[in-house]
Amino acid sequence: MNNARSMSTPTPAIRPYGLSLSREARAALKAQRPRCIWLTGLSGAGKSTLANVLELQLNQSGFHTFILDGDNLRGGLCSDLGMGADCRRENIRRMAEVARLMVDAGLIVIVAAISPFRAEREAARRLFAEGDFVEVYVSTSFAVCAQRDPKGLYQAALQGRIKDFTGIDSPYEAPLTAECEIDTQDLALEDACARLSAFLFKK
Template sequence: MNEVVSLSRPAISPYTLLLANEARAALKSQAPRCLWLTGLSGAGKSTLANALELQLNQQGLHTFVLDGDNLRAGLCRDLGMGADCRRENIRRTAEVARLMVDAGLIVIVAAISPFRAEREAARRLFAAGDFIEVYVSTPFAVCAQRDPKGLYRAAREGRIKDFTGIDSPYEAPLLAECEIDTQTIDMGEACRRLAALLIKK
């Protein structure tokens, strides 16, 4: 009788590292955090993330920006735009962000991340207070008018499917730690508010 080879996934036992996360953060003299910017395409998330990182860097802080488009060009390039793929995209983004926070960094995530459940799942990966949700609440009409990548036009013409805000929903945060409307708040003030939020946390 031939032996049956099991193809099931082997048990995973995470290895306990000797160096504590607190030691990594102490070396950088900062409190690591994940600042998660969510909002519609064109809301200003990437612009805000980049401006904030520049400001924090000038203050001597150790940072990194995880931008949704950059991740889809590499780590998540195998994923489509349907609901299941979007969930997996956010799961991967959150896992990378958590590892960077463990490394002692201040991580700024700029991703549409349209579903509340996935953002809440991301929050649960972090210790209390280490995940800060920022709703970049620029209105749909403004985002569609800006349309910096021509995506709204392509979606309306049927060349893009499952586009957030048109034929796929965006679920706005209910209890975000901060809300920024880039239509009414200039970039300098927005960065000041987020930097102050990081210090307060």
């Protein structure tokens, strides 16, 4: 029997257990409203850098946070996944489920992931209560991201050494209804983070 298939097939024996401690009680202990802040954009757009600075600011203000970074999860939870379309969808599904559990634990979770497909980001949004999912489009252009190329990925993809690279031979579907848009081409890191922080605190 295929173990992966048998694990994913629902059985009557699996029933969600009703927990006594509510999400609201966990959040009250931390004196904050838990949320998922989902940063999407091309490789090199500045998502991870922005997420890191934002988390430092929130932490210094007394908030309980955690970052789920796409590259970091590829080394553990999602290390069994490739880079094809189906694997990317599963990668985002796993990240979204982990983010939802962390929000249920009362945390402010910052997700930094290319998450190129609109349908998968919308599926992630549906896991959360109204207002608990904030989509941030880091809209730095392809030209700027390719020029930065901090990991040498664009060069490798253009030379054919990497396949299914987002923005080259795999599409990136920009958000249509993101709550916030940040372009790190036009803003210094401090200004970009300040704009995002002001938006979040306003909400």
